[in-house]
Amino acid sequence: MSAGWFRRRFLPGGLLSAPGPSRPRASPVPYRRPRFLRGSGSGPGPADASRRPDARPVRSPARGRALPWNAGYAEIINAEKSEFNEDQASCGKLCIRRCEFGAEEDQEWLTLCPEEFLTGHYWALFDGHGGPAAAILAANTLHSCLRRQLEAVVEGMVAAQPPMHLSGHCICPSDPQFVEEKGIRAEDLVIGALESAFQECDEVIGRELEASGQVGGCTALVAVSLQGKLYVANAGDSRAILVRRDEVRPLSSEFTPETERQRIQQLAFVYPELLAGEFTRLEFPRRLKGDDLGQKVLFRDHHMSGWGYKCVEKSDLKYPLIHGQGRQARLLGTLAVSRGLGDHQLRVLDTDIQLKPFLLSVPQVTVLDVDQLELQEEDVVVMATDGLWDVLSNEQVARLVRSFLPGNREDPHSHGQGSSGH
Amino acid sequence: MSAGWFRRRFLPGGLLSAPGPSRPRASPVPYRRPRFLRGSGSGPGPADASRRPDARPVRSPARGRALPWNAGYAEIINAEKSEFNEDQASCGKLCIRRCEFGAEEDQEWLTLCPEEFLTGHYWALFDGHGGPAAAILAANTLHSCLRRQLEAVVEGMVAAQPPMHLSGHCICPSDPQFVEEKGIRAEDLVIGALESAFQECDEVIGRELEASGQVGGCTALVAVSLQGKLYVANAGDSRAILVRRDEVRPLSSEFTPETERQRIQQLAFVYPELLAGEFTRLEFPRRLKGDDLGQKVLFRDHHMSGWGYKCVEKSDLKYPLIHGQGRQARLLGTLAVSRGLGDHQLRVLDTDIQLKPFLLSVPQVTVLDVDQLELQEEDVVVMATDGLWDVLSNEQVARLVRSFLPGNREDPHSHGQGSSGH
Numbered sequence: 001m002s003a004g005w006f007r008r009r010f011l012p013g014g015l016l017s018a019p020g021p022s023r024p025r026a027s028p029v030p031y032r033r034p035r036f037l038r039g040s041g042s043g044p045g046p047a048d049a050s051r052r053p054d055a056r057p058v059r060s061p062a063r064g065r066a067l068p069w070n071a072g073y074a075e076i077i078n079a080e081k082s083e084f085n086e087d088q089a090s091c092g093k094l095c096i097r098r099c100e101f102g103a104e105e106d107q108e109w110l111t112l113c114p115e116e117f118l119t120g121h122y123w124a125l126f127d128g129h130g131g132p133a134a135a136i137l138a139a140n141t142l143h144s145c146l147r148r149q150l151e152a153v154v155e156g157m158v159a160a161q162p163p164m165h166l167s168g169h170c171i172c173p174s175d176p177q178f179v180e181e182k183g184i185r186a187e188d189l190v191i192g193a194l195e196s197a198f199q200e201c202d203e204v205i206g207r208e209l210e211a212s213g214q215v216g217g218c219t220a221l222v223a224v225s226l227q228g229k230l231y232v233a234n235a236g237d238s239r240a241i242l243v244r245r246d247e248v249r250p251l252s253s254e255f256t257p258e259t260e261r262q263r264i265q266q267l268a269f270v271y272p273e274l275l276a277g278e279f280t281r282l283e284f285p286r287r288l289k290g291d292d293l294g295q296k297v298l299f300r301d302h303h304m305s306g307w308g309y310k311c312v313e314k315s316d317l318k319y320p321l322i323h324g325q326g327r328q329a330r331l332l333g334t335l336a337v338s339r340g341l342g343d344h345q346l347r348v349l350d351t352d353i354q355l356k357p358f359l360l361s362v363p364q365v366t367v368l369d370v371d372q373l374e375l376q377e378e379d380v381v382v383m384a385t386d387g388l389w390d391v392l393s394n395e396q397v398a399r400l401v402r403s404f405l406p407g408n409r410e411d412p413h414s415h416g417q418g419s420s421g422h
Numbered sequence: 423m424s425a426g427w428f429r430r431r432f433l434p435g436g437l438l439s440a441p442g443p444s445r446p447r448a449s450p451v452p453y454r455r456p457r458f459l460r461g462s463g464s465g466p467g468p469a470d471a472s473r474r475p476d477a478r479p480v481r482s483p484a485r486g487r488a489l490p491w492n493a494g495y496a497e498i499i500n501a502e503k504s505e506f507n508e509d510q511a512s513c514g515k516l517c518i519r520r521c522e523f524g525a526e527e528d529q530e531w532l533t534l535c536p537e538e539f540l541t542g543h544y545w546a547l548f549d550g551h552g553g554p555a556a557a558i559l560a561a562n563t564l565h566s567c568l569r570r571q572l573e574a575v576v577e578g579m580v581a582a583q584p585p586m587h588l589s590g591h592c593i594c595p596s597d598p599q600f601v602e603e604k605g606i607r608a609e610d611l612v613i614g615a616l617e618s619a620f621q622e623c624d625e626v627i628g629r630e631l632e633a634s635g636q637v638g639g640c641t642a643l644v645a646v647s648l649q650g651k652l653y654v655a656n657a658g659d660s661r662a663i664l665v666r667r668d669e670v671r672p673l674s675s676e677f678t679p680e681t682e683r684q685r686i687q688q689l690a691f692v693y694p695e696l697l698a699g700e701f702t703r704l705e706f707p708r709r710l711k712g713d714d715l716g717q718k719v720l721f722r723d724h725h726m727s728g729w730g731y732k733c734v735e736k737s738d739l740k741y742p743l744i745h746g747q748g749r750q751a752r753l754l755g756t757l758a759v760s761r762g763l764g765d766h767q768l769r770v771l772d773t774d775i776q777l778k779p780f781l782l783s784v785p786q787v788t789v790l791d792v793d794q795l796e797l798q799e800e801d802v803v804v805m806a807t808d809g810l811w812d813v814l815s816n817e818q819v820a821r822l823v824r825s826f827l828p829g830n831r832e833d834p835h836s837h838g839q840g841s842s843g844h
Contacts, residue, residue: 006692153731156720164707166718166731171711178707181747184720184729191728199725270428270692285586285600289593296588298578298606303621303784306613307606309575309588325603362725 010357011273026211029133034089036061036073067091068121069225076387086128086218087385088139094120094224096150118154120226122146125238127385129335131216134342137205138218142341145200146224149193157186157227187229191365194222194233198341202361206344217335217343220363221252221383228371230381233363235339240383242368243398244376250394251366251381255339257322257331264331264338264358265302268321276353279332280318282310288317327390331358339363378405432779434695448633451555456511458483458495489513490543491647498809508550508640509807510561516542516646518572540576542648544568547660549807551757553638556764559627560640564763567622568646571615579608579649609651613787616644616655620763624783628766639757639765642785643674643805650793652803655785657761662805664790665820666798672816673788673803677761679744679753686753686760686780687724690743698775701754702740704732710739749812753780761785800827 037059056076061067068091075087098117122143128135156162162184164175172178198220209215219236232240234252242249257264261283268274268281275281283300296309299316310316324330331338332348332355339360346355380401388397459481478498483489490513497509520539544565550557578584584606586597594600620642631637641658654662656674664671679686683705690696690703697703705722718731721738732738746752753760754770754777761782768777802823810819 004694156731162720162729164720165714169717171713171717172708175707179720182707184707188729192722192726192730193728195726195728196730272426285597285604285606286594291593292587295591295593298584298586298601300614303782304614304617305787306615306617307584307610308614308618309578360725365727 006357010354011271025213026208028212028214029136029208031084031132032136033059033085034073034091034139036065036067036091037075068093068123071123084132086132086135086216088126088128088132088135088218089124090139090143091121091123092143094122094143094147094150094226096120096147096154098151098154118150118158118227120224122222122224123383124220124222125383125385126218126220126341127236127238127387128216128218129337130343130346131214133209133212133214134205134216135218137208138201138220138341141204142197142201142220142222145204146193146197146222149197149200150190150226153189153193157189159186162186162189186227187231187367190224190226190229190231191367194224194231194365195362198233198235198361198363202341205342209342209344215345217340217346217359219337219340219385221385222363223251223381223383225370228369230368230370231365232368233365235341235361235363236337237389238383238385239389240381241394241397243380243382243401245378245402248394248398251368253364254386255360255364256329256336257338258326258329260338260360261300261322262302262305263360264322267358269302271357274353274357275321276351278318278348278351278353279321280316281321282316283320283322284316287320287323288312290317293317327386331355335359380405428779432696432776433693447635448630450634450636451558451630453506453554454558455481455507456495456513456561458487458489458513459497490515490545493545506554508554508557508638510548510550510554510557510640511546512561512565513543513545514565516544516565516569516572516648518542518569518576520573520576540572540580540649542646544644544646545805546642546644547805547807548640548642548763549658549660550638550640551759552765552768553636555631555634555636556627556638557640559630560623560642560763563626564619564623564642564644567626568615568619568644571619571622572612572648575611575615579611581608584608584611608649609653609789612646612648612651612653613789616646616653616787617784620655620657620783620785624763627764631764631766637767639762639768639781641759641762641807643807644785645673645803645805647792650791652790652792653787654790655787657763657783657785658759659811660805660807661811661816662803663816663819665802665804665823667800667824670816670820673790675786676808677782677786678751678758679760680748680751682760682782683722683744684724684727685782686744689780691724693779696775696779697743698773700740700770700773700775701743702738703743704738705742705744706738709742709745710734712739715739749808753777757781802827 059075061073067073071091073089075085096118124139124142126135126138150157153166155166155168159168161176161179164179165171170176219238221236221238221240222233223240224231232251234240235255237254237256238252239254240251242251253259265281265283281302285298288297292312293314295312297312298307299310300307319333322329322331323333327336330336332353334346334348335343335355338358339362341361343359344356347353348355382397382401480496480498482494482496489495493513495511497507518540546561546564548557548560572579575588577588577590581590583598583601586601587593641660643658643660643662644655645662646653646655654673656662657677659676659678660674661676662673664673675681687703687705703724707720710719714734715736717734719734720729721732722729741755744751744753745755749758752758754775756768756770757765757777760780761784763783765781766778769775770777804819804823
């Protein structure tokens with residue numbers, strides 16, 4: 001990404017803001033459910049005709065179709081508000097080949113050396129909005145981006161310490177010492193690969209949506225098991241927790257206009273033109289009105305963790321950059337999440353004000369040392385979209401998980417990850 | 423602060439970058455030691471003629487001159503590298519008057535109503551660099567800025583809940599509910615006042631240094647005891663800890679080019695002109711050289727917590743925006759801290775590249791509920807500049823403090839805060 005990219009892309013007069021020449025349109029992304037649900041008789045209609053009228057159909061993989069690590073999966077289609085589910089999921093084995101340094105990657109090599117060098121497992125949840133297309137593209141694409149990014153650094157990952165030069169060649173005799181002093185470990189390369197994979201996937205989604213004339217975005221929550229560690233990468237408001245016998249450990253934090261207020265206000269401070277004079281970047285306890293003019297009211301700006309009072313001016317009456325509280329908080333009155341994939345064309349209704357400059361596609365990554373933690377078979381990772389966390393706390397979910405574990409050890413459907421549509 | 427301020431101040435063509443008309447120069451800030459050291463016989467010369475030749479003179483307030491809360495203080499002048507100490511300190515009672523809403527603050531009112539409305543205590547350490555002037559100005563000024571900022575919001579601080587309008591007048595019936603939903607408490611107003619006071623003080627220092635033709639900057643570590651809470655505000659690499667019988671609790675975190683790498687790289691990404699083509703914003707394990715060209719080496723950019731490999735181009739050979747490791751880490755090859763006061767004129771040697779755009783004057787504030795924690799007389803807060811923390815860990819300092827506490831209960835010199843010059 002070049003340094004001037006942001007300005008060219010988003011600011012007035014930028015090279016990329018003019019519409020390009022019209023190109024033949026690609027066909028739209030076809031709707032689908034996660035691969036592992038196919039064959040489980042879970043079409044968009046009711047899954048079980050005998051269910052109570054007020055019960056929602058819950059879809060799970062067919063019995064006998066095991067997911068990696070005995071993982072389970074359950075979904076409710078969009079709380080039955082619509083026929084299609086904007087959420088997607090994918091999981092599978094992650095096979096990382098070794099690219100010899102200097103050797104060009106080509107089809108012949110792939111054919112001759114099909115064996116993987118390192119294997120891991122991958123589980124992902126995508127909570128779509130504005131249509132299912134972005135979540136479907138993410139479910140189709142992100143694991144390939146991650147595999148590619150990991151293959152690009154795998155030589156460094158398997159060394160005792162990542163070498164300064166990927167070739168292993170030492171140009172300066174104290175190179176290993178420099179790497180040591182920076183504290184760079186193999187897991188930092190996996191974190192870097194996850195960060196780059198999310199960005200690469202976001203670019204792919206941007207191109208695909210533009211080509212097919214579709215819109216939409218999604219959050220992304222990914223868990224990867226690799227080399228004895230569990231990596232959880234999160235961009236959005238989904239959440240992963242680890243439930244153990246005597247501990248509930250959050251494995252991610254949520255990224256919403258509320259939790260990322262200072263970053264978002266800071267960008268609007270640096271580039272006020274992104275608000276096109278229609279929004280105020282300041283936060284107030286509620287939207288201000290004419291009667292507040294001249295009064296001293298509570299406010300926060302980008303540099304403040306605390307609150308102060310300011311004398312209300314006319315420009316403070318504009319719609320706030322971040323408005324509402326908790327689940328209702330919205331960025332530019334439009335979006336409830338501040339990180340994710342897609343949304344390249346998303347604009348504030350009836351304006352040219354873009355959301356994308358305020359969104360990050362890069363995830364936060366947490367690392368769990370599975371070996372060191374001595375994880376047991378009864379320890380469960382729960383990954384779910386906001387639909388679950390809006391109604392149940394971490395502790396409530398943990399109690400539920402623990403309550404049916406002891407008697408159900410043999411049932412793979414009782415383990416693992418769940419996605420709850422919202 | 424207006425939205426275009428940053429660009430006008432720091433970017434090419436900005437209105438403020440041209441030198442103003444020459445004004446008569448104010449007299450330079452006179453050198454001094456903290457007020458409470460005066461009369462303790464601690465001039466810049468040796469404090470104790472009988473000391474061992476290799477021992478450094480330690481200066482403390484004279485016996486019988488108690489600081490608030492039985493606080494102690496000790497300093498070593500700049501590790502004897504120079505005659506003058508660039509560190510400063512100040513402490514005292516914080517007297518906050520009540521300004522009736524709508525009443526103009528004037529001298530007559532001050533004379534007629536000298537009684538304070540709310541009192542607290544204030545302790546501050548300033549670690550200067552590039553000369554003692556900024557630290558002296560901060561020691562002279564910051565408490566006044568803080569008093570002013572607190573007086574501006576004190577009506578809100580003493581209410582059961584800060585009112586939406588400082589006047590207490592309710593324009594919308596559910597205003598208290600909006601404040602409640604945002605979770606705004608009295609302590610948020612103190613945090614906001616500390617944040618604003620640091621910024622105000624930074625502006626005062628900028629004006630004073632420019633007027634007197636002096637230079638320099640300083641870090642600031644402030645502790646304020648108010649309404650049963652202890653607030654610790656930190657901008658720089660000083661540190662405060664709470665030492666209890668069975669616990670050592672950090673009360674601040676350090677802000678250095680290393681800890682604030684992503685914020686600093688992000689600014690250079692958004693405004694590459696701040697680097698004037700002389701620096702690279704990317705981080706590498708060491709500075710790259712010609713032999714690295716074309717090699718894939720470890721690197722990190724602003725959006726990365728992890729590490730990746732990139733193919734070295736010519737522009738990567740430039741001097742790094744942040745260079746060195748640990749104590750040696752420098753911003754633009756010049757400064758070891760990334761937050762503080764002053765440095766308005768600081769430039770990279772022999773260039774026009776400014777440091778100030780990368781520095782924040784706003785502190786991080788932590789709050790300790792003194793009542794709830796049931797603090798005992800033997801619990802000690804230690805505040806010190808990096809000179810102490812470079813040679814002793816939190817645990818080592820805690821052991822030292824605990825070792826002389828039980829037998830020295832009556833000696834006020836054994837309690838409280840210490841400043842260690844570096």
